[in-house]
Amino acid sequence: MTKNMQSGIFAVIIGLAYLAGTFKIPVFETGDSIGPRSFPFLIAAIVLISGVALIINDLRAKERKPFSWGFVAHSAVWLRIAATIFFGIAFGLVLDTLGYLIAMFLFMIIITELINVGRHKQNLIISLAFALISFLSFAVLLKLSLPRGLLGGILPF
Amino acid sequence: MDTVFHNLMLGFDVALTPVNIMWVFIGGLLGTVIGMLPGLGPATGVAVLIPVTYGMNPTTALITMCAVYYGAMFGGSRASIMINTPGDASAIVTCFDGYPMAKKGKAGEALAISAWASFVGGMAGMVFLIFLTAPVAAMALKFGPAEKFSLMLFALTATITLSEGSILKGFIAMGLGLMMATIGLDGQSGASRFVFVEDLQDGIDFLVIMIGFYAVTEVFKNFSDIDQQYSVDAKSIGSVSMSKEAWRRSFMPWLRGSPLGFLVGVLPGAGGTIATFLSYAVEKSASKKPEEFGHGAVEGLAGPESANNACSCGALVPLLTLGIPGSGTAAVMLGALMMLGVRPGPVLFEQHPEVAWGVIASMLVGNIVLLAINLPLAIPLVQLLKIPQRIMLPLVLGMGFMGTYFLNYSSFDFILVSVSALGGYMLGKLSIPIPPLVLALILGGMTEQSYRNALQISNGSISIFYEKPISLAFLIMAVISLVYALKRHGKIVKV
Numbered sequence: 001m002t003k004n005m006q007s008g009i010f011a012v013i014i015g016l017a018y019l020a021g022t023f024k025i026p027v028f029e030t031g032d033s034i035g036p037r038s039f040p041f042l043i044a045a046i047v048l049i050s051g052v053a054l055i056i057n058d059l060r061a062k063e064r065k066p067f068s069w070g071f072v073a074h075s076a077v078w079l080r081i082a083a084t085i086f087f088g089i090a091f092g093l094v095l096d097t098l099g100y101l102i103a104m105f106l107f108m109i110i111i112t113e114l115i116n117v118g119r120h121k122q123n124l125i126i127s128l129a130f131a132l133i134s135f136l137s138f139a140v141l142l143k144l145s146l147p148r149g150l151l152g153g154i155l156p157f
Numbered sequence: 158m159d160t161v162f163h164n165l166m167l168g169f170d171v172a173l174t175p176v177n178i179m180w181v182f183i184g185g186l187l188g189t190v191i192g193m194l195p196g197l198g199p200a201t202g203v204a205v206l207i208p209v210t211y212g213m214n215p216t217t218a219l220i221t222m223c224a225v226y227y228g229a230m231f232g233g234s235r236a237s238i239m240i241n242t243p244g245d246a247s248a249i250v251t252c253f254d255g256y257p258m259a260k261k262g263k264a265g266e267a268l269a270i271s272a273w274a275s276f277v278g279g280m281a282g283m284v285f286l287i288f289l290t291a292p293v294a295a296m297a298l299k300f301g302p303a304e305k306f307s308l309m310l311f312a313l314t315a316t317i318t319l320s321e322g323s324i325l326k327g328f329i330a331m332g333l334g335l336m337m338a339t340i341g342l343d344g345q346s347g348a349s350r351f352v353f354v355e356d357l358q359d360g361i362d363f364l365v366i367m368i369g370f371y372a373v374t375e376v377f378k379n380f381s382d383i384d385q386q387y388s389v390d391a392k393s394i395g396s397v398s399m400s401k402e403a404w405r406r407s408f409m410p411w412l413r414g415s416p417l418g419f420l421v422g423v424l425p426g427a428g429g430t431i432a433t434f435l436s437y438a439v440e441k442s443a444s445k446k447p448e449e450f451g452h453g454a455v456e457g458l459a460g461p462e463s464a465n466n467a468c469s470c471g472a473l474v475p476l477l478t479l480g481i482p483g484s485g486t487a488a489v490m491l492g493a494l495m496m497l498g499v500r501p502g503p504v505l506f507e508q509h510p511e512v513a514w515g516v517i518a519s520m521l522v523g524n525i526v527l528l529a530i531n532l533p534l535a536i537p538l539v540q541l542l543k544i545p546q547r548i549m550l551p552l553v554l555g556m557g558f559m560g561t562y563f564l565n566y567s568s569f570d571f572i573l574v575s576v577s578a579l580g581g582y583m584l585g586k587l588s589i590p591i592p593p594l595v596l597a598l599i600l601g602g603m604t605e606q607s608y609r610n611a612l613q614i615s616n617g618s619i620s621i622f623y624e625k626p627i628s629l630a631f632l633i634m635a636v637i638s639l640v641y642a643l644k645r646h647g648k649i650v651k652v
Contacts, residue, residue, distance in 0.1 A: 004323070007587045011329045016335050018351075026348045034612050036350060039605040043296040043339065047332035050325045057325070069586065077380045081582065084377070085575040088558055090552040092571025108555050115383055121200065126548065130555050142212040144563065 009053025014050020171515030188228020198245025199229035256455035278463030281415035282470025307631035318642030338601020369577030372557035410460030418464030436464035458520020587645025
């Protein structure tokens with residue numbers, strides 16, 4: 001399937017889902033005569049029409065180059081992306097419990113190990129330095145609120 | 158004229174405080190460093206450095222962000238000249254003649270030409286900005302809902318048509334941005350729209366999406382290139398100064414490039430890439446020796462560099478006067494400012510002139526500071542290009558995720574930033590442009606509000622949009638931009 005075809009199908013699916021959601025918007029009889037559904041209907045129409053037009057244009061095209069996401073050929077890139085997303089979300093979930101210093105250090109050590117492969121000592125220094133410097137800069141110097149977590153009773157600041 | 162002078166003096170009173178000068182310097186230096194790194198442009202620079210502005214007052218925050226923006230524009234060309242790898246798309250043209258100059262042993266002169274051209278372009282752009290902002294802001298104050306809606310429609314269509322790629326994909330991107338903008342409680346009726354989880358009740362914080370698109374997605378794009386390492390030989394750079402011949406050959410390109418870049422910058426979505434390519438084309442056609450272009454022509458470096466920085470000033474005109482960002486970087490700045498409680502637009506000049514003019518004056522100061530950073534520190538700064546991607550990328554990710562937390566102190570934002578980063582990467586793979594999505598996300602709420610208010614005034618008749626002259630003018634401009642795009646592309650679909 002070509003890039004345009006995939007884009008068109010994606011737009012149609014999203015457009016239909018959004019349109020279905022638009023019908024579920026409650027309408028109140030207030031002073032607003034236009035209502036909260038009117039604008040979303042327009043948006044759904046734009047996306048659906050554009051998607052269908054892309055598909056039709058693609059079907060009519062003489063030259064149709066297949067498009068690959070490269071999940072196999074570039075598996076290392078996709079794995080890094082998936083890991084970054086997973087650990088990024090996990091970082092957010094454990095931040096308050098573990099505290100910024102520990103959570104950021106763990107996040108950075110995992111990310112550096114993913115990207116800067118095999119250089120453990122370098123990664124340890126970068127992760128520790130990043131967590132400490134950012135904590136000192138924002139929590140201590142700029143006095144922004146950052147969770148202390150497990151180190152709450154130990155940290156002098 | 159007197160009013161402009163008075164306002165400018167007010168601006169200098171704000172800009173020349175020790176704290177603001179310090180932040181101009183720090184922001185400029187950080188921006189130069191980030192702008193220099195291949196693959197990371199001004200938008201990434203501002204996005205990852207947003208946390209630095211937390212705790213500042215809005216004026217200092219905006220001054221710092223402008224300094225980062227400016228610094229990144231100055232720094233973007235360093236990598237083009239030294240390693241033939243542009244810091245961002247607007248620095249591609251700098252590779253054409255900057256790198257050949259470096260190969261001929263004139264890297265120092267190329268760095269100096271680029272710094273001076275950026276300075277001249279920035280200063281000229283600021284002069285245009287100073288004289289244009291007040292009248293545009295005054296005019297914008299008279300806009301009613303119909304005019305506002307048509308203006309935003311023009312901004313959105315212009316962004317679609319000036320972005321790279323297919324127009325249909327531009328419309329899809331715009332639609333996606335508008336969809337995201339409608340999530341949350343409807344401001345006028347109180348109806349809950351597309352709220353699948355409670356955290357979406359207040360809508361999507363577009364700054365979270367910006368960090369996803371401009372910081373994390375950019376890192377994802379560089380994942381295929383993590384082992385890239387550049388060698389920079391400091392000894393071969395030579396003296397970072399311009400010869401008499403270079404001064405003579407740079408003068409006219411600066412004069413042509415600056416106004417051209419500024420005009421392109423004012424157009425929503427056009428950006429530095431178009432400005433620099435246009436300027437390069439103009440210089441080549443104006444040259445008596447066009448065959449020198451691509452082999453180290455001074456004009457091919459001086460013109461586009463001045464156009465690039467003048468363009469960044471132009472992009473601030475719609476941002477400061479209308480609240481409409483003219484570029485991705487301006488969009489990130491708008492988001493950060495709204496978080497600080499400042500809404501750029503015509504009212505800003507009326508209600509907070511010290512903020513608006515303080516920023517403008519600080520940019521004049523910033524230009525001088527950046528020249529002072531970029532000439533003597535050129536050689537140590539380019540050494541930073543030696544830092545491999547595999548070390549820089551985790552740091553950018555760390556900054557991005559840290560900044561996400563500071564926005565709302567919400568763990569849900571980490572899901573949003575991660576999903577938007579993946580979305581940005583996949584949309585990029587499908588050649589669906591990001592700028593229309595971002596602009597639509599930012600302007601979506603205002604566009605809908607203006608649309609509904611206008612229709613309420615006219616009892617549901619759409620004639621209100623073409624019966625008002627200013628509104629009609631914007632609609633005509635929107636149509637012209639679409640026709641222009643159709644002519645430019647030849648067809649509406651491109652792979």
